[in-house]
Amino acid sequence: MRDFELQELTIEPKRGKALIIFFAVVFLLLVVKLWSLQIIQGEQLSEVALNQRTRVVPLLAPRGIIYDRNGIPLVSNRLAFTVSILPDVAAQVRKSPEEVKLLSELLEISEEKILAALSPSRKDRLGYEPFRILEDAGADKALRIYEQGWRLPGVIVEKVPVRHYVYDNFASHMLGHVGMISIDELRNWSELGYGANHKVGKYGLERYYEFELKGQDGAFEIEIDAKQMPVKELSRKNPTRGNDLILTMDYSLQSIVENKLREKDLQIQKETGERLAGASVVVLDPRNGQVLALANYPDFNPNTYNQDFLEIGKDKRSPLLNRAIRGTYPAGSAFKPLVMVGALNEGLVNEKTIFYDAPYPYGYGGWDPESKKRCVYGPHGHIDLLRGLQVSCNIPFYVMGRELGIDRLSEYARLFGFGEKTGIDLYPEEASGLIPDRDWKRDSFKKGEDKIWYPVETLDVAIGQGAMKVTPLQMAVFFSILANEGDVYQPYLVKEIRDSSGEVVCQFEPQIKRTIKLSPKTISILKEALEKVTIPGGTAARAFADFPLKVAGKTGSAEVPGKESHAWFVGYLPADKPELVIAVLVEHGG
Structure with missing residues (x-):
């Protein structure tokens, strides 16, 4: 076996000193880094570590x-x-x-x-x-x-x-x-x-x-x-x-309205096999503009809306349409009280004014030459102003419309809220409707002869026909003005906002947009005429037979080319001290 000699390891002094300095620097750097991590960044890194487990x-x-x-x-x-x-x-x-x-x-x-x-x-x-x-x-x-x-x-x-x-x-x-x-x-x-x-x-x-x-x-x-x-x-x-x-809505009143609409739908199904095409009912308090009920038919179920969306879209009756504020229709004869107000206020007629509804072929009273059918309520011959509204005879309103002219007639319509948004707090935004006049026709057509306003078009507007479009809510606001004798209230649905503890954070008060100056005589004649509509001899007599309260109102049939007319009734009750205004529209209700 070989013997190994142990040799003494020696390090030169200069080299040893360099190694000592090197290790000292490395140690010092480690100490500084640890101090930085624990003292300077300790809180931040602790938070990062915590976030990784929270x-x-x-x-x-x-x-x-x-x-x-x-x-x-x-x-x-x-x-x-x-x-x-x-x-x-x-x-x-x-x-x-x-x-x-x-x-x-x-x-x-x-x-x-x-x-x-x-x-x-x-x-x-x-x-x-x-x-x-x-x-x-x-x-x-x-x-x-x-x-x-x-x-x-x-x-x-x-x-x-x-x-x-x-x-x-x-x-x-x-x-x-x-x-x-x-x-x-x-x-x-x-x-x-x-x-x-x-x-x-x-x-x-x-x-x-x-x-x-x-x-x-x-x-x-x-x-x-x-x-x-x-x-x-x-x-x-x-x-x-x-x-x-x-x-402001009343659950009981809203329920009654909705149940009546469903009953009407079932009745139509039973009698004809068809469905109710569409309907809308608005009930207002004419003393403050509060909406007590607002119902449309057909409707939808918000609880299952996402599941039902495709089926809803297939229904041609448009269940998602809020007809009360976005459905627009001719007002038909329900517009006639406005023509009467305008003519009375301008002194063109009074309660004793006599009109002549001539029988066909001397006039169109009582006879429709297109359908070859005789009207139920005509011809009327000589007829006064109140009787004219009671039986909804067109002749007095043709005459009054002609005397007013489209400029004054459209001005009165806008004064009573037609052609503008009511301001109700609902989404989507309501429709403004349309009151046709010279400016509208000039701006809406391209051909020169189409831009001209013809006198016969004024007669159409006077009986709520032609290009006129109104919403059921606008009709309810109109009759509220008649009921309260001139105040145009902004309709509203929310009367209070409360926080989760029940404290009131916002309270809404009735807002009068404007007041229309109507003479006491005009108001008296108009209200008497509207009351006659619902008693024997009036167009709404059958609907209100044996009704416990006096009702004032007006029926209307809005013509739809090629289809059954839309049916209107707008009125207020009690007639002598109105607390409710109701507007009812039944699409193609005849």
């Missing part, structure tokens, strides 16, 4: 409740289970066919729908929000997710408030409905606290008062483990419900 989950606020004038809840909220995926786990789930398949089986929805909900290219959500997979999942599906949670890290079940319309179709055009926030709405409202998972008002009062009904969202913070499974709740800020609306 998640903040938003808590959506319930919307405000909508009540009728007597405190009956019409729209409220119910809690529903919603299945969501935390945003930092979404990519992992998306890339896991096994997890997507399991979710599909548990929730009974397609894998395609799940992948679409998890798409990173979605523009309808904000980055920090959970990905909603299934809303209103039901208790059974929520329980399945809880039971299989260990296989689905990052998948959570939330309890979310869902809008509930207490009486389904009741007042659907008035109350409206909600839907998922659109991309445009999210872009415009994100600074107001809206996120991609919010449902917002889309129609009716829900939309018009969106910012009042929306509450303040809360959130809760949870700790999660390395597998993204919830461990415990760390903190919670509860949401605050939105403001409540107290309506």
Whole structure:
């Protein structure tokens, strides 16, 4: 065996000193770095570490409740289970066919729908929000997710408030409905606290008062483990419900109106096999402009609107049309009181003025040469002003319309609210309607001869025909002015807004847009004539036979080329001290 000699290891002094300096510098740098991490950045890094094991989950606020004038809840909220995926786990789930398949089986929805909900290219959500997979999942599906949670890290079940319309179709055009926030709405409202998972008002009062009904969202913070499974709740800020609306609408009166419309539909089905084409009823308080009832038929169920949308779209009767404010129709003979008011106010006629309704072929009184049918109420021969309105004879109104001329006639129509929006607090915005006149015709047609206003067109307007278009709400406002003797009230549906604790935050008072100066004599003659319409000898006598209160009003038939005429009745009661104004329109009601 060889012997190895142990040699003494020696290091030159200069080299040893350099190594000592090198290791000292390295040590000093490590000390500085540790000091920076622990002292300077310690709080920040601690927060980062905490964030990696905590998640903040938003808590959506319930919307405000909508009540009728007597405190009956019409729209409220119910809690529903919603299945969501935390945003930092979404990519992992998306890339896991096994997890997507399991979710599909548990929730009974397609894998395609799940992948679409998890798409990173979605523009309808904000980055920090959970990905909603299934809303209103039901208790059974929520329980399945809880039971299989260990296989689905990052998948959570939330309890979310869902809008509930207490009486389904009741007042659907008035109350409206909600839907998922659109991309445009999210872009415009994100600074107001809206996120991609919010449902917002889309129609009716829900939309018009969106910012009042929306509450303040809360959130809760949870700790999660390395597998993204919830461990415990760390903190919670509860949401605050939105403001409540107290309506002017009366539940009982609205119910009566809607039931009558459904009864009419059933009657038509039984007699003809057809359906009611469409109808609208508006009830106002002429003393203040409050809307007591507003009903349209057909209607829809806001609770199932999203599921029913395609079927609703197939119904040619347009169930989503709010006929009361957006349906426009010729006023027919229900417009004649305005012509009478104008002629009386201008001193062109009085209660003793006599008109002559000549029989055909000397005149058109009592005979329609096109249909070869004799009218029920004519010819009338010599007839006075009051009798002319009672039996709705056209001749007196042709004469008064001719004497007024289209300029004064259209001016009176606009004075009484036709051709302009009433200002009611509903969405979508109401129609203005149309009062035709010289300016309208000149601006609406291209050919020179078509721009000319002809005298016969004035006669059409005088009996509510021709190009004239009005809404049922405008007709109700018109008769409110007659009932209260000149005040033009702005109709409104919400009388109070209260916060979640019941405190009144806003109270709406009646608004008079203008007052029309009518002579006491004009008012007296007009009211007497309107009362005659509903008593024996009047066009509405049969409808009000044995009615317990005195009613004043006017019927109307608005001609529709090639179809049955629309039927109108507009009036007020009690006739001697009006408290209610009602406008009824039945499309193609004859």
